[in-house]
Amino acid sequence: MIYTLCFYLFATITVFSAIMVIASRNPVHSVLYLILAFFNSAGLFVLLGAEFVAMILVIVYVGAVAVLFMFVVMMLDIDYSELRKGFQKYLPIGGLIGLVLLAELVLVGMGWGLGSPVTTDPATATPALTEMTNTEALGSLIYTKYIFLFQMAGLILLVAMIGAIVLTHRKRPGVKKQSVNKQVMRRRGDAYEIVKVKPGQGLG
Amino acid sequence: MADLLVEFFQWAFGVTLVPWLAMIMGIVVGILAIVLPLLIAVAMSVYMDRKVWAGMQMRRGPNVVGPWGLLQSFADGLKLFLKETIIPASANKFIFLLAPALTFLLALVAWAVIPFDAGMVLADLNVGILYLFAISSLGVYGIILSGWASNSRYAFLGALRSAAQMVSYEVSIGFVLVTVLMCAGSLNLSEIVMAQKDTFMGVNGYWFTPLFPMLIVFFISALAETNRPPFDLPEAEAEIVAGYQVEYSSMAFALFFLGEYANIILMCAMTSILFLGGWLPPLDWEPLYLIPGWVWFFGKILFMFFVFAWVKATVPRYRYDQLMRLGWKIFLPLSLLWVVLTGFFLLLTDKIPA
Numbered sequence: 001m002i003y004t005l006c007f008y009l010f011a012t013i014t015v016f017s018a019i020m021v022i023a024s025r026n027p028v029h030s031v032l033y034l035i036l037a038f039f040n041s042a043g044l045f046v047l048l049g050a051e052f053v054a055m056i057l058v059i060v061y062v063g064a065v066a067v068l069f070m071f072v073v074m075m076l077d078i079d080y081s082e083l084r085k086g087f088q089k090y091l092p093i094g095g096l097i098g099l100v101l102l103a104e105l106v107l108v109g110m111g112w113g114l115g116s117p118v119t120t121d122p123a124t125a126t127p128a129l130t131e132m133t134n135t136e137a138l139g140s141l142i143y144t145k146y147i148f149l150f151q152m153a154g155l156i157l158l159v160a161m162i163g164a165i166v167l168t169h170r171k172r173p174g175v176k177k178q179s180v181n182k183q184v185m186r187r188r189g190d191a192y193e194i195v196k197v198k199p200g201q202g203l204g
Numbered sequence: 205m206a207d208l209l210v211e212f213f214q215w216a217f218g219v220t221l222v223p224w225l226a227m228i229m230g231i232v233v234g235i236l237a238i239v240l241p242l243l244i245a246v247a248m249s250v251y252m253d254r255k256v257w258a259g260m261q262m263r264r265g266p267n268v269v270g271p272w273g274l275l276q277s278f279a280d281g282l283k284l285f286l287k288e289t290i291i292p293a294s295a296n297k298f299i300f301l302l303a304p305a306l307t308f309l310l311a312l313v314a315w316a317v318i319p320f321d322a323g324m325v326l327a328d329l330n331v332g333i334l335y336l337f338a339i340s341s342l343g344v345y346g347i348i349l350s351g352w353a354s355n356s357r358y359a360f361l362g363a364l365r366s367a368a369q370m371v372s373y374e375v376s377i378g379f380v381l382v383t384v385l386m387c388a389g390s391l392n393l394s395e396i397v398m399a400q401k402d403t404f405m406g407v408n409g410y411w412f413t414p415l416f417p418m419l420i421v422f423f424i425s426a427l428a429e430t431n432r433p434p435f436d437l438p439e440a441e442a443e444i445v446a447g448y449q450v451e452y453s454s455m456a457f458a459l460f461f462l463g464e465y466a467n468i469i470l471m472c473a474m475t476s477i478l479f480l481g482g483w484l485p486p487l488d489w490e491p492l493y494l495i496p497g498w499v500w501f502f503g504k505i506l507f508m509f510f511v512f513a514w515v516k517a518t519v520p521r522y523r524y525d526q527l528m529r530l531g532w533k534i535f536l537p538l539s540l541l542w543v544v545l546t547g548f549f550l551l552l553t554d555k556i557p558a
Contacts, residue, residue, distance in 0.1 A: 063341025
């Protein structure tokens with residue numbers, strides 16, 4: 001009973017906050033609702049017994065990605081009324097995309113429900129939860145059967161990261177930068193020298 | 205816990221508890237058994253903090269309220285409690301009040317997975333260490349929200365600094381966690397502690413192994429995560445007054461304060477669990493096991509807390525670009541390198557835990 005109660009609680013809040021992400025007027029509120037949605041989907045994953053995925057969802061999306069969203073949204077000076085101007089104009093195309101997504105979801109759900117050959121019991125790929133913790137199960141699958149796909153995904157992310165840095169990084173002339181190595185390597189003798197001055201003669 | 209409660213009610217009142225009621229009551233009693241001592245520990249740790257700084261600066265520190273000033277924190281708490289809660293007119297009221305509550309809440313919920321002794325843990329999660337990491341990565345929201353909701357420049361600057369800083373140091377903390385759990389072979393905190401039994405020459409804990417540099421990296425990153433000096437730029441008094449806390453008064457401020465110290469104690473507990481062997485005695489020597497495990501654990505937390513206070517008393521504040529450089533250019537490559545080295549080491553010496 002508690003399980004069902006938890007499921008409906010998490011599911012309701014997820015759907016509600018997902019709607020609020022696009023419905024709320026203030027972008028910061030949108031991001032907050034997004035975080036709430038992530039958090040509750042993590043709860044749903046825990047209910048499914050996928051605790052590893054749940055924690056990673058919180059760590060990666062809530063702990064890092066959403067912080068950066070928040071960072072950007074807070075810094076932007078957005079005119080909210082300007083943002084909503086084109087709502088009527090873009091409604092048809094947005095609605096169309098939404099419909100396509102909905103249809104695809106329904107198809108996936110139907111395929112799963114009918115037990116089509118494509119999705120024959122995906123649970124058989126990993127051992128039961130009672131035998132292996134799902135961290136171990138995931139690891140033994142990702143690092144053996146899907147190692148190349150997994151590494152490829154990593155490489156794509158790396159390339160994207162390097163690309164972003166290359167695109168934004170520029171050398172500005174005339175900027176004084178601190179070189180910590182130079183500072184640390186500096187010795188007393190580099191800065192001054194001690195000169196013996198004889199009285200009455202000066203340095204000459 | 206639930207069975208004990210059922211027995212107790214049977215004995216004391218002659219009533220038999222319904223199982224689900226017993227379960228819920230068991231959980232509540234467990235939570236109270238952690239939170240109440242934790243809040244007292246927070247109050248006493250503030251006192252200890254101040255006494256340590258005072259000692260290092262040749263002052264007396266708090267010594268008026270109660271014997272040796274022991275009740276100083278409670279007096280401060282009472283003072284804050286009696287003050288007026290001021291909400292700035294231009295603040296976003298809901299988020300303004302949500303932020304301190306969130307900080308405090310997150311600092312408390314993380315304690316659910318901390319094992320105080322063998323089997324003495326509220327929730328023995330399989331992914332305990334990930335849970336801790338997730339909760340501590342949420343801590344940034346309290347600060348970022350308070351900074352934004354205050355609608356004040358100082359608070360906002362503090363929040364931005366804090367967000368960037370905490371996200372940066374989380375990366376190195378993550379890699380340090382990876383090295384530890386590669387050696388322990390488990391994400392469960394109790395198993396991580398047990399894996400540290402007699403690591404090398406009869407010493408319990410990973411600090412006496414090649415993981416020692418990671419202890420240092422973890423500790424310094426923990427300083428940055430908890431916004432402690434020398435990384436207290438989010439609240440730097442000299443530049444941005446008190447940063448994100450500037451608009452807060454009364455209990456809202458008190459919640460930030462409590463949350464901050466609860467987080468510091470949590471980081472001390474994490475350091476002791478990951479590197480100092482948790483509830484195990486320092487040496488794997490039979491007579492030492494006579495002392496209960498939670499005493500050792502408490503002692504280790506106390507030691508780590510002393511080091512936190514020590515650092516605050518002696519080290520000047522970093523400049524922001526130096527802080528970022530340390531996080532991204534030194535700690536990130538170093539901890540990543542250590543992950544690779546640990547992997548090689550475990551593979552070559554055939555020590556990969558099953």
